[in-house]
Amino acid sequence: METLVSLQNRLQELEATARKLEQPDEAFRTDRVEPAAEEAFAYARHFLSTLPEQKAFVEDVTTPRLLQQYPVQDEPREASEVFTVLHRVFDNVSLNAASGGHLAYIPGGGLYYAALGDYLAAVTNKYSTVFYISPAAVKMENLLIRWMCELVGYPADKSGGYLTSGGSLANLSAIVAARDAREVKAERIPRSVVYFTHQVHHCVLKDLRVAGLAECVIREVPMNEAYEMRAEALAAMIEADLKEGLYPWLVVASAGSTDISAIDPLNEIADIAEKYKLWFHVDAAYGGFFLLTEMGKQKMKGIHRADSVVMDPHKGLFMPYGTGAVIVKDVQTLWRSNHFDANYMQDAIPYHDEISPADISPELSRHFRGLRVWLPLQLHGLKPFRAALEEKMLLTQYFYHEVKKLGFETGPFPELSVMIYRYVPAHLKGNITAINEYNAKILKKVNADGKVFISSTSLNGEYWLRLAVLSFRTHHTHIDYLLQLLKKIVEEEQLS
Ligand SMILES: Cc1ncc(COP(=O)(O)O)c(C=O)c1O
Incomplete structure (x- = not known):
């Protein structure tokens, strides 16, 4: 009998603590503000409204170490504190895969309605x-x-x-x-x-x-x-x-x-x-x-x-x-x-x-x-998807023509929305190692700017810059920005 009473007491105690996991249900039922939800939506609002100004890439692998100061623990933390940490480790750190300037790795999307589905x-x-x-x-x-x-x-x-x-x-x-x-x-x-x-x-x-x-x-x-x-x-x-x-x-x-x-x-x-x-x-x-x-x-x-x-x-x-x-x-x-x-x-x-x-x-x-x-x-509906996909193909074709005008060599005409290109300065012709280094330098400079983020690939021992256009937020302005940046970098290199 005593065992049953102590079992019930313990159950009551456990339920009181375990029910904290259900906490938001009650907040929503009673129309009260749910702090974590407020913070999460404010985060999303801030992220999306400032996205056009955010960089596509900022090389930084040290800031995320801040997370080490937040180990999993028994006691809860305040939502405001937790979301402040998220801002610190996520914002303006490394690849911003939601950015239209992400032109590096078959970018990946992040449609907002998909987030609502999740x-x-x-x-x-x-x-x-x-x-x-x-x-x-x-x-x-x-x-x-x-x-x-x-x-x-x-x-x-x-x-x-x-x-x-x-x-x-x-x-x-x-x-x-x-x-x-x-x-x-x-x-x-x-x-x-x-x-x-x-x-x-x-x-x-x-x-x-x-x-x-x-x-x-x-x-x-x-x-x-x-x-x-x-x-x-x-x-x-x-x-x-x-x-x-x-x-x-x-x-x-x-x-x-x-x-x-x-x-x-x-x-x-x-x-x-x-x-x-x-x-x-x-x-x-x-x-x-x-x-x-x-x-x-x-x-x-x-x-x-x-x-x-x-x-x-x-x-x-x-x-x-x-x-x-x-x-x-x-x-x-x-x-x-x-x-x-x-x-x-x-x-x-x-x-x-x-x-x-x-x-x-x-x-x-x-x-x-x-x-x-x-x-x-x-x-x-499907219409904007079709439009976005055709737009990405045409943007790549546009880049193909324009980058040639800047004096870059290109690989084959792009079938879809990824292509390769590289600059071969007259004085380096025939010197594969030097040409590779030259283009690696261009990549470094583009990515140091960070407004757009590009990648490279290696084909038959040759280093090629690579353009991958598949973010739904990539439009004409991003491609023009990259073209202007490439022009500036090549001009600077020629003067140096
Ligand atoms: C042609 C192709 N196949 C497979 C993959 C691998 O896909 P995931 O990164 O989704 O695993 C990729 C990734 O870019 C790809 O481009």
Whole structure:
């Protein structure tokens, strides 16, 4: 009896403290100000209203150390104190990926309505993995996936997929499905051959390793001068490998390479993949949503013939980081690689007619990614997305022409919205090391200014500056600013 009383007393004590976690519910119920919510919205308001004046990049890796003074502790801190720290460590420190001046790394978006979707997803804590438990969340994701399948041109009856955390994991999922569909089992791996070009995103190599396929034979297919796969070279390599008794099973094409937005000849690769029964995967993590534009559709003809496609909403749909997608022509392939029934999930079994992300992905409990994608698409409609994507392609073409006028060399004409360029001063012609150093200096100077942020890449031992235009906030003024800055820097260098 005494034990029961002390148990109840302890429960009361614990409940009084534990209920503090529910504190905002009461504030909202009674229309009182909720300090953390006020601070968070004030933060967002300040951030967005000052964004045009903020720098895109400020090199600073020391300020964030301030966080060390705020270890996790038993007692709460005041909201005002906590948000002051956030301002200190986030504002004007390092990359500002929300800035229109971010022209460096296939920028990433951060649409405001997506943030509202995330907010509601977290407040309601909707589960989004099993149809039986959360039909609306799963249906929402499935309909978004259906829309992406239509965009690619996949048949409605069998295709499917799911939202991932990004392109790397989406590519991993496609590779695992391909591995199982083509029965690349342990003893076969050292004789199994994978084909792609040097332009393939490095995550594909990482994914092959993670999928247990590091010992596969990797063939880098030669490219043409536009850094696109030479289809006839692919066919010749496959023929040679077959003669050697090897097992060609996977070809990965890029639809928008990260370095220069090259698009491999998808139709020709599809013909070869069909002929030799290879799984045909297209990494369109960056390029995929350009299918929303007429130009993009023309350039990616044949993408519907791929067995699997990766396209990232956190790239071409301007969603916040953490939103990728993998879609496959036959959803059974993802199901075969990922599906499991667990005893404690037996109530969900009658609902297998609607695909649940749990059935086709390695995840179980997961972020409700669908809402952050669905809400902006509903509230904006598709028109501004199409316009923004075409604008980014044209801005890149504009830069291509204008930077040439400044005396810069360029790489191939940009297929989408990434391109390369470099300055070769007359007195350094032929001296690769000096030209590389010269361009590295230009990059340093642009980024020290910080109003725009650029990157570089290395191709055949040559250092190239790189322009990546995919922030929804990047417009004509940002590109003109970069052009003016480049002109000034080159003029200064010539005088020095
Ligand atoms: C073509 C391509 N594939 C894959 C990835 C990797 O995507 P994530 O960074 O979302 O993992 C990227 C990233 O830029 C990419 O451009």
